[in-house]
Amino acid sequence: MEFYDSRCFALWGDNKAGWVHSEGENGVEGVLSMWHKEAFEYSSHVKGRGFLAVTGVHTKLNCLCIVVDVYVACSLSDKAVMWEALSNIRRVNQNEVWCCCGDFNAVRSIEEMKGVRGFSSQKREIKEYNEFSDKNVLVELPIVGKKFTWYKSDGSAKSRLDKFLVSLEWLQMWPMSKQYVQPREVSDHCVVVAKSWVKDWGPRPFKTIDAWLSKFGFMDLVKGKWNNYEVQGNRMSKLKDKLKFLKGDLKE
Structure with missing residues (x-):
């Protein structure tokens, strides 16, 4: 044809x-x-x-x-x-x-x-x-x-x-x-x-595993990491960046 x-x-x-x-x-x-x-x-x-x-x-x-x-x-x-x-x-x-x-x-x-x-x-x-x-x-x-x-x-x-x-x-x-x-x-x-098919569910939520909270030293680790993050911007921007960094450290 x-x-x-x-x-x-x-x-x-x-x-x-x-x-x-x-x-x-x-x-x-x-x-x-x-x-x-x-x-x-x-x-x-x-x-x-x-x-x-x-x-x-x-x-x-x-x-x-x-x-x-x-x-x-x-x-x-x-x-x-x-x-x-x-x-x-x-x-x-x-x-x-x-x-x-x-x-x-x-x-x-x-x-x-x-x-x-x-x-x-x-x-x-x-x-x-x-x-x-x-x-x-x-x-x-x-x-x-x-x-x-x-x-x-x-x-x-x-x-x-x-x-x-x-x-x-x-x-x-x-x-x-x-x-x-x-x-x-x-x-x-x-x-x-x-x-x-890609469904936009909005921003991804920050997730934790309940078992982590009962692990010895977990909260001390989170507090130590959180207080050492150096970020810039307004409060919401700082919160977002700190959660991002914490996510990476938790994976590690």
Whole structure:
């Protein structure tokens, strides 16, 4: 399918979408990556067999991100080519925030498939898939909803082919990230959405453990530390800073 601005704007819902398209091989494995221009500042992209990697800056957090959309063929040789290509890109971009997502057409364990024949022939594929994620320090987001993302038309077989693999840097930016499997509708694949819910509960409370109060010398320790803190500012500012310092000393 040919893509152009008006078609992508219609898919997105407004004209603030940026996009890049990879046609794949002979119309197969095509990938379309889209982003909101006010949230993501595009800088470059790399097209490869079975993937499309887009680099840019997350404008709100001002961090450099690489988002890789994956749609690879079933053959192990094609997957091996993709894993090697992504590993090479990862090797020279280790500090960026990484997210690999899409249809990997592979599972990482026997628990991710049911009713699928020929598991013994997939042992090598599972091993290489896990080696790819381990070598590049990519972890799968916790899953919410359905356990499987692909279903055979008659329901006799199902697998977890679609997922989000992210770097530790991603988890530092969005520690509450999860992947949500949506109901299956037109496709034999379920849509999978990654979200990070952050609830602002206000200032964090200062906490203690009751058992500390019964420990010999605890109150003397607190009083001694508290009286030795040198802080500046008004009363509330001093109280806040002293609690902060005391928290660190209690942990120690």
